[in-house]
Amino acid sequence: MRANYGYQDGSGAFFITIDSNLCTSCEDCVTICPSGVLEMITDDYDDVTAAVTEEHRKKIKYSCAECKPMELQPPLPCITACEPGAIEHSW
């Protein structure tokens, strides 16, 4: 299942997409995120997968700001850490 966490508002569309079919539950993304945005959950179909925490879903633009400076646009730690490529950012 592809889960799109985040929102769309007047200032843009900000979604982190996590595919539970690709996620291997290695938890590397959870550890590497400097802002505590990610956690492991058991979803409604009893799959263990990474997810964006409830707290961060509604302010994801701000939560991820630290890794998205205006100037440099470095590769994102969570995406780099995910070997199967289960994580995508829409912005």
Place this chain on the structure above:
Amino acid sequence: MSTEYWRWKEYNWKDPESDWQQASVISAGVDVGSVSSQAVVMTDGELFAYSNMRTGSDSPESAENAMKWALEDTGMTLGDINYVVGTGYGRVNVPFADRAITEIACHGRGANYMYGPTVRTILDMGGQDCKAILVDERGKVQEFLMNDKCAAGTGRGMEVFADLLEISIEEIGDLSFDIDEEPEPVSSTCVIFAKSEATGLLRQGWPKNDVLAAYCSAMSDRVFALLERVGVQEDFAITGGIAKNAGVVRRLTKVMGVDALEPKHDTQIAGALGGALFAKALAEKEGKVRS
């Protein structure tokens, strides 16, 4: 702030024919939303009774009231129900639920029951959120997207405009099409700024219906953007309060180029209905059945 203009009709329904005493499994789903709550009771996976009411200030109380109202005059009590699933924004606050399941999974399952196994893309808009859900033929979620951060594209956004224009929610469809020419959509996405924009239009002499049409148009554009993000596959169906708003639905299906399936049940019960179906499966799995 007036709250009378946007209230959906509250009511309950029960199947007049069903003899629930014969059922093997009685299951229920309770969906406590931020704006409305529903309780659905099923006997052996068939719709038996349900209620649809405004959520009060207390979630557990709303859950109990919805349940009580659904069971009214059925002779059934809460004790007769084998398994209850709580869902929705207040799902953790359904005190008598055996399990809480997300509204995403419940809407997928509920839409599958309501619209049949051909449904693949579901749009649900509730009081304070908007969801796009892709399901397979069993109603299992393949992809979802939920916005509950921004009021634009939610029932609440529509309420703000209904209040501003002093139009009841039921009238929105008809009035928004009672215009000479389809106006440009309101340019501000943000409800707060859109309201200022609309106030300006009214002062410039725009008729109410035109302002309403402009907002319905803007709302359908926003919803379309969300749907495009997950990709629309037919058949397409709509659940939640938004399905009752022809002003948005007709404009949306036009811009999508796809029709929405006709609902045969109250679209607001989809979440609770899905919950009741999950409850049935869990009851059978855990052996909590009547016979």
Place this chain on the structure above:
Amino acid sequence: MISIGIDMGAKNVKVVFLRDGEVISKSLVTAGLDTEGALKEALKQASQAADLDYREVPNITSTGAGRKDVPMARDYITEVGAAARGARFFFDDVRTVIDVGAEEGRGVRCDENGKVLDFVVNEKCAAGAGAFTESMARALEVPLEEFGPLSLESDREIPMNAQCAVFAESEVVSLVHAKTPKKDIARAVHDAIASRISSMVRRVGVEPSVALVGGLAYNVGFIDSLGRDLETELLIPPDPEYTAAIGAAVVAADRATATSEGGE
């Protein structure tokens, strides 16, 4: 050397007259539906206060959302440039400028000469600008000018769940029903918007000295919450709502004397 800066904001038109590096008059007129009328009125008022006629001043630069709709301006600069020049007019060691108005929030970083290096904008969402505090003050039934001071009376931190001005209004009403003291709610509101603004500004990097300008810089509650969140002192010029107009006036003067950059 006389120059005029005009800030055509979404809500208010601001006009500033500068003579030889000093502000000699300023005016503010609410834009409303007739922006052209508001502009003329603001120019008239500032002219009268300066004992001059704007029609005889060639050095006019405009800025703000409506900067291209100012026929009497010779040229225009972006809001980002105006905020930076305006802040440095008062504090010449400013490297980061935070500009929060009614409808937009901006973060600007500049070099030691005031040249803009990077900027970030929060726009089209009321939760990221002054419209948020205005809505919440209304929901709490507190006059806007009392809202900031009320927030300072609280020593309790309550995180807000809602990130939207419309949903926050419902949350405020719930907090009131739960008998939460108004001062604590006020503090929660100011902390919430300060958190959003500071996250945004961190994307350009926060380098001292940091200045805060724009309409929300009058709000002591916001200043307190933002300063705490950024862990830095905030320099606030006098009349912060006019800072962008002053920046535009400075640029107008610069462009008259030199042939090169205007600091955009």
